[in-house]
Amino acid sequence: xxxxxxxxxxxxxxxxxxxxxxxxxxxxxxxxxxxxxxxxxxxxxxxxxxxxxxxxxxxxxxxxxxxxxxxxxxxxxxxxxxxxxxxxxxxxxxxxxxxxxxxxxxxxxxxxxxxxxxxxxxxxxxxxxxxxxxxxxxxxxxxxxxxxxxxxxxxxxxxxxxxxxxxxxxxxxxxxxxxxxxxxxxxxxxxxxxxxxxxxxxxxxxxxxxxxxxxxxxxxxxxxxxxxxxxxxxxxxxxxxxxxxxxxxxxxxxxxxxxxxxxxxxxxxxxxxxxxxxxxxx
Ligand code: C2E
Ligand code: MG
Ligand code: MG
Ligand code: MG
Numbered sequence: 001x002x003x004x005x006x007x008x009x010x011x012x013x014x015x016x017x018x019x020x021x022x023x024x025x026x027x028x029x030x031x032x033x034x035x036x037x038x039x040x041x042x043x044x045x046x047x048x049x050x051x052x053x054x055x056x057x058x059x060x061x062x063x064x065x066x067x068x069x070x071x072x073x074x075x076x077x078x079x080x081x082x083x084x085x086x087x088x089x090x091x092x093x094x095x096x097x098x099x100x101x102x103x104x105x106x107x108x109x110x111x112x113x114x115x116x117x118x119x120x121x122x123x124x125x126x127x128x129x130x131x132x133x134x135x136x137x138x139x140x141x142x143x144x145x146x147x148x149x150x151x152x153x154x155x156x157x158x159x160x161x162x163x164x165x166x167x168x169x170x171x172x173x174x175x176x177x178x179x180x181x182x183x184x185x186x187x188x189x190x191x192x193x194x195x196x197x198x199x200x201x202x203x204x205x206x207x208x209x210x211x212x213x214x215x216x217x218x219x220x221x222x223x224x225x226x227x228x229x230x231x232x233x234x235x236x237x238x239x240x241x242x243x244x245x246x247x248x249x250x251x252x253x254x255x256x257x258x259x260x261x262x263x264x265x266x267x268x269x270x271x272x273x274x275x276x277x278x279x280x281x282x
Contacts, residue, residue: 132171146176155187206240
């Protein structure tokens with residue numbers, strides 16, 4: 001079969017593929033080194049309560065400025081980290097860093113800041129790490145309560161081994177964490193899992209949100225997700241709000257919270273705290 005295939009289709013040298021493979025390989029090597037040298041940063045994007053306008057939390061997002069290549073997007077290095085297994089180390093680092101940042105903010109304002117941090121967990125972590133121990137350890141060492149942590153999981157963490165996912169999600173609930181389903185609507189999971197898993201928040205993917213101003217289908221999908229969430233007693237967060245029109249439309253449709261460049265881009269920890277101060281009502 002292989003021979004026939006080779007005979008029928010001559011192997012062509014594809015420079016683009018070769019370049020991409022080489023880049024992936026060096027990204028892996030350099031990411032390993034960057035993690036060892038603690039060169040990644042964690043940025044914080046505000047999540048806004050669309051009713052009150054106050055900051056309800058921050059999503060922690062990894063940032064990597066490479067010495068020679070400059071800024072490398074997480075959309076590039078997270079998949080490499082997942083393929084290489086480095087995501088276990090990166091994920092632990094992000095969880096630990098985010099909870100300690102929240103504890104630092106508390107110390108700086110001299111009070112318990114009324115915000116949570118959202119930490120992204122990869123499907124690979126769900127499959128291979130002991131997430132409950134890992135999260136529990138960060139909560140203990142930072143001293144923040146589990147009720148101030150939101151874990152963002154994707155549908156891909158469910159499909160491979162649903163029974164394991166249920167155990168992991170329940171262990172996270174036992175730590176008092178809030179469980180959010182990230183990029184909701186873009187994966188392959190069945191709606192039945194919304195019933196079986198302890199999910200508190202649906203995060204509506206940016207692709208649907210940004211489509212709302214252009215096509216009525218996206219509006220219909222967003223409305224459907226909002227009413228599904230409402231019926232199941234879950235709250236909602238819209239990603240990718242880039243205009244005041246989107247913010248007011250989503251608020252009017254009953255979406256509880258949102259994030260996006262209209263409010264703020266992901267910020268360094270100190271700028272994120274300033275942003276929180278600037279939006280508080282009292
Ligand atoms: P995500 O978890 O869905 O995070 C939201 C992404 O949307 C972020 O991209 C954020 O910067 C971007 N975003 C937010 N508002 C807007 C907007 O108004 N317009 C546009 N164009 N984009 C907006 P980012 O930081 O590039 O991260 C991409 C993805 O990489 C994340 O998507 C997440 O899946 C992954 N990621 C980032 N940090 C981590 C991490 O520490 N661990 C894991 N497992 N994944 C991470
Ligand atoms: Mg996320
Ligand atoms: Mg998302
Ligand atoms: Mg996304």
